[in-house]
Amino acid sequence: MPLATLVHRASLPSPQISAEQALVLLRSNYGLSGDLRPLGSNQDLNYRVDSERGRFVLKICHGDYAVQEIQAQHAALKQLAGHDAVKVPQVIAAINGQDLLTLDVDGQAVHMRLLEYIDGQSLTQLKHLPPELVTGLGRLCAEMDLALATFDHPGLERTLQWDARHAPALVEYLLPVIEDETRRHRVAEVAQQAERRLQPLKASLPVQAIHMDITDDNVVWQRDVQRQWQLQGVIDFGDLVRTWRITDLSVTCAALLHHADGDPFFILPAIKAYHAVNPLQRQELLALWPLIVARAAVLVLSGEQQVSIDPQNQYSRDNLAHEWEIFRVAHSVPFELMEAAILSAVGHSLPAVASEGFVPLLPTLVGREFALIDLGVLSPHFEAGNWEQPGIDQRLLDEAAGVHGLAASRYGQYRLSRTRPDSAAEPDTYPLHVALSVPQGTPLESPFAGVVHKTADGMLQLDSTQLSVRLWGVTSPLHSGAALVKGQVLGEVTGPLQVQLCRGAQVSPPLFCTPSRALAWQALCPSPAVLLGLACDAEPEVDPEALLARRDASFARSQKHYYVDPPRIERGWRNHLIDMQGRSYLDMLNNVAVLGHGHPRMAAVAARQWSLLNTNSRFHYAAIAEFSERLLALSPSNMDRVFLVNSGTEANDLAIRLAWAYSGGRDMLSVLEAYHGWSVAADAVSTSIADNPQALSSRPDWVHPVTAPNTYRGEFRGPDSAPDYVRSVEHNLAKIAESKRQLAGFICEPVYGNAGGIALPPGYLKQVYAMVRERGGVCIADEVQVGYGRMGEFFWGFEEQGVVPDIITMAKGMGNGQPLGAVITRREIAEALEAEGYFFSSAGGSPVSCQIGMAVLDVMEQDSLWENARVVGGHFKARLEALIDRYPLVGAVHGSGFYLGVELIRNRETLEPATEETTALCNRLRELGIFMQPTGDYLNILKIKPPMVTTRQSVDFFVDMLAKVLDEGL
Structure with missing residues (x-):
């Protein structure tokens, strides 16, 4: 190898041409004028040109570069233009018809050309690279290699510092640029280890034309309207060369390591994606990690060299930190481990251990x-x-x-x-x-x-x-x-x-x-x-994808699961859920398990009662009376009757039937953006388009939705908006009266749970309840989500509004996961249903459910969980509110206690919902060990409703990780 040529090329600063000079060259050679914006490069000079004819890239490089090499790049671009999978820029001809100009500028020989500009952004500055982008880069690299497999040109035979075949010579020459002796010794040692592992494989590695720079810096992406990344094209063919095919993937993987947060296994999806498109030989798989490590050594040495000879090149200085991070990650694990990881990722294995002839250890x-x-x-x-x-x-x-x-x-x-x-x-x-x-x-x-x-x-x-x-x-x-x-x-x-x-x-x-x-x-x-001599291996794991396929094949798919690829959860403890591989996830969405998961008191009480009796509620046993009395003791003093059912849906459905029976009418007022359940009646009064996209067009004529009193993004905003929202109620009541129909009632969450816990405007329920009762209707407080102490400051949500409803519905945390719901009301309302026949729920109020319901109340009192919701929940809200000033995406924090909502927006004036960002945030939080899901009609609100045993430590972990994701960008 001509080392002198290699060293010379590695030591060149970028051409010294000002923007003004470049603009003159552009006008005289291409007839273009416009604004120039410098683009980063190690050794070339690149400008983005915004002209009246469009946007272009002006590239100026040293005259030392062989014309034939640049012509090879142009020929490759022409060949790739016919491949749909690989998008590349076109070369723009100069006025004289040439696509490459060689000029003398103040005694500097330079080559100049103009290329089409590809709109979008590189991935270099992304603080977190999602898995789909890692996979996408690997797939793109494979597509590029397939597209160039038959490409040939004399300009491919070149001596290039980035060609892995020259790494040992380049490392040896450039080592002195590292002044720190410890660092210098480490780079030399790691590079030598890589070369020793690579040496026996070199002769068998396939050779072809490759791009050799498909990195986060040279691939252009753009987010679509759904905030999904879409590939726009590949730029910078300056490293095009004929060399080992596997070098291309090694360069891509090395570039990914500075996004890896210290984990070299981060690159495996890229390798799997490449292999799926363009299968690699075993020798290439074995060579891949040594090539990545060698690349890392060359990167830091070349980076240090470039900064030393061109200290004003900010692009090179910024890249140097990335290059040292790549090197740190590349030598953080044994070669043998990454070799095994790469082989395993694509379905290869190491040879079996030859155990014949062993004698027993014991x-x-x-x-x-x-x-x-x-x-x-x-x-x-x-x-x-x-x-x-x-x-x-x-x-x-x-x-x-x-x-x-x-x-x-x-x-x-x-x-x-x-x-x-x-x-x-x-x-x-x-x-x-x-x-x-x-x-x-x-x-x-x-x-x-x-x-x-x-x-x-x-x-x-x-x-x-x-x-x-x-x-x-x-x-x-x-x-x-x-x-x-x-x-x-x-x-x-x-x-x-x-x-x-x-x-x-x-x-x-x-x-x-x-x-x-x-x-x-x-x-x-x-x-x-x-x-x-012991059969002590673990049982094979159940394939999670196969298990999910079984679920989809037998369990009606309208019953959705969280996440596209959900972890398998079979155990929980307190406010954490644990997957089959022993990872704990902070549970921030499970308002059913108020006492937390795996509670020993619940297990003991349920087991004891099951061992005695479980039957339907028409039998006579003490627990049903005891539990009903305890529920009434928690309720307003004028309430004296309890119905026990199995869920919030059943509770709301029964409440509607009670309203019908007591009022003699059918017409119900419900609030927009609300969810009350899935039964025919409960669904009828549910208006959330997030739960049912057809909700607003499919309401029966006896349901009259009123404007959602959303004080944050509603038609009227702020704490004084109650009278404005009450007008919508008045309008609907007038319509019912005009049709000479009897009003049955009004159902509403006293705190807007489905919108993330937004407080209703002060005085709203007082005015609405008065108007409803004046017309013979009953007022139903749906406390299924927000009641039972979860709000911290109040046991019932309606207390915040200073009202007493006619009917309270509840469920969720009543049974800590045991199916249990209740309707609490007055005697005259309860007995109105008797005229239509008696009511019963076979399992509602069963001995097991009643005992568990009382045990939940006992533990809530003994462990001061209501107080925990107030104190820790207050800390929680304060920490979340502190994010508003730090992150424009955080628009508001709703709710109190352990029912909170973080509303994400793109614009604080228009309150444009950040729907896709919220989904991405929830998925990223899952990667960090937190379960969280969006809510609201626009699915742009984090619905935070964890078990009431949640600790200050868990709260701080959640907010810290939320801040981390917001820092990474969405």
């Missing part, structure tokens, strides 16, 4: 039966959060061994004890070892010939040329470096025994890894079952 226990202890997410050994106790797993093993003599854990079974509540980080729940409880003094023998090593932390390691076995809880008389033959005594058990098998001694695996790294680490650290 020879005296061969044939003895072990108790295999379930330490997984669904383990019956775990209850009431006991998995949070330090050392719980080993204690369970020891207890089992005390009964059975021997006990062992399962390799690869996700451990519940390692879940991490209120954490954005994925927990390391996957065990890469087996833990055993065996008698002290049990001897261990070498399963294969090897060399013994001891570490400072007490680990004993036996290494062969192919495998290592790592042991904890073992004492050995052997010295480090001792060579053993197969079957020789290694030592004896002196503590809790842990056994790990690993491919080779050069990798130091953890005992546990995160679920996202499990496949890769499992390939490097296979199960030690073969050494133990």
Whole structure:
């Protein structure tokens, strides 16, 4: 390789041509004038041209660059113009008809050309790259390589600093530019490791023309009206060259690492997407990570070099921080791990471990039966959060061994004890070892010939040329470096025994890894079952996609699930939900589980009552009277009758029937933007277009929607708007009177729950209730979502308005997840229904439901959950309100206690709803370990209604993560 040429090219500053000079060149050669805006580049000079004929890019590069190389770029652009999958700019001819001009500008020889400008933005400055963009870059890289596979041109045979074939020479030459000795040594060491792994693969790597710069900086994207990213095109063909095909993907992946938040596995979706379009050979897959690491070394060295010779180039200076981040991430994990990860991602595997001829590690226990202890997410050994106790797993093993003599854990079974509540980080729940409880003094023998090593932390390691076995809880008389033959005594058990098998001694695996790294680490650290003679591997995981397909094939799909690809949730504890891989998600939307998940009192009460009796409410038992009395004690003093049902829908449906029976009429007033349930009557008075897009056009004639008294974005705004909204009620009442129909009643949430907890304007319900009652109607307060202490300051939502309704409906948290709802009213209203026949709900008010309902009230009182909603909820709202001044997207914070709504808007004057941003935010929060969903007619409000046991720590975690996502941009 002509190193002098390579070094010369790597040392050139960008051409010294001012914007004024560039404008003169543009006028004289292209007949264009307009505004010039500099565009970043390491060694070229690029301007965006806004002219009367459109927008273009003026590119000026050194005359040292061979004309043939630039002609190759233009030829490639022409070939790619016919490929729909790859959009590229066209070259604009100069006045003289040429597409490339060579000029002398103040003694500088330069090449100049004009290209079509592709509107959009690069991804470089995005603080968070969503998975669809990572996948999109990988797919685009594959499409580009397919499109260029047959392309050839003499200008492709060039010496280029970015060509991976020249990386060793370039690294060696540029190392002195790094002044810090530690950094310089690290770059040299990492580059040498990459070269050693790459060397035996080079001869077998396919070669073709490649773009070699499909990065976040050179691919242009644009958001559509749905805020989805759409590819606009690929720019900058300056690195076009004929070299190893896999280099193209390595460049793309290296660029992604500065978006990876320290996790190199971030690139795997790009690799999978590339392989799906343009399958890679195994040698290419093995070469990929060494090439990425080599690229990282070249990037930092070239970046440091460019800044040293062109210190005024702000583009180069800004990029240098990204380049060092890429290098940091690239050398943060072993080569072997990323090799296994890449192979696993595309369905390849490492060769099987040759275990024939091993002798037992624990020879005296061969044939003895072990108790295999379930330490997984669904383990019956775990209850009431006991998995949070330090050392719980080993204690369970020891207890089992005390009964059975021997006990062992399962390799690869996700451990519940390692879940991490209120954490954005994925927990390391996957065990890469087996833990055993065996008698002290049990001897261990070498399963294969090897060399013994001891570490400072007490680990004993036996290494062969192919495998290592790592042991904890073992004492050995052997010295480090001792060579053993197969079957020789290694030592004896002196503590809790842990056994790990690993491919080779050069990798130091953890005992546990995160679920996202499990496949890769499992390939490097296979199960030690073969050494133990023990069938201790975890049961295979149920394919989550297959399970979801089964749900869709049998469970009516109108019953939606949260998220497109929902995690499988089978366990909960307090205000967290836990998936099958042991990750805890902060539950910010579950207003059903007011006491939290997995509450031991609920489990005990339900089990006790089920063991005694569960039947329908027409039998005589004490619990139904006791629970009804307790509900009345919480209600206004004039209320003296309770109906027990199973849900909020049933409660609202029954309330409407009571209004009909008592008033003698049918016509109901309901409020726009509201949701009251799914039954025929409850759905009829529901007007939320988010729940039913046809809601406004499909109301029966007995339903009269009134204007939503939304003080934030409604027709009238502010706290003094009650009289304006009351006029809508007056108008509808007048229409009913004109038609000579009897009003039945008015149903409304006393706090606008479905719109995120917006308070009604002061005095609104007082005026409306008075008008409704004057016309013989009844007033129904739907407290299903907002009542029962959740608001903190008030037990019932209607208390905020200073009114007393005629009927209260409730459900949700009454049973902490047990189907339970209630209607509370006055005797004369309740008995009006008797004229139409008696009412019963077979399961409503059952002994189990009543006992659970009373237990919920007990725990709410004993644990001061109403007070917790007031105090912690107050802190919560204050922290959310502080976001309004920091982020233009945050328009308002509604509600109180543990019923809050954060309304997201695009414009504070027009209040344009930020619907798509809200969806994106909820999806991103899920990635960070938080469950949150949107609400409101425009689905632009975060509906925050967590269990009432939610702590200040959880609140702070939620708000911190919300701020993080807003900082990242949506």
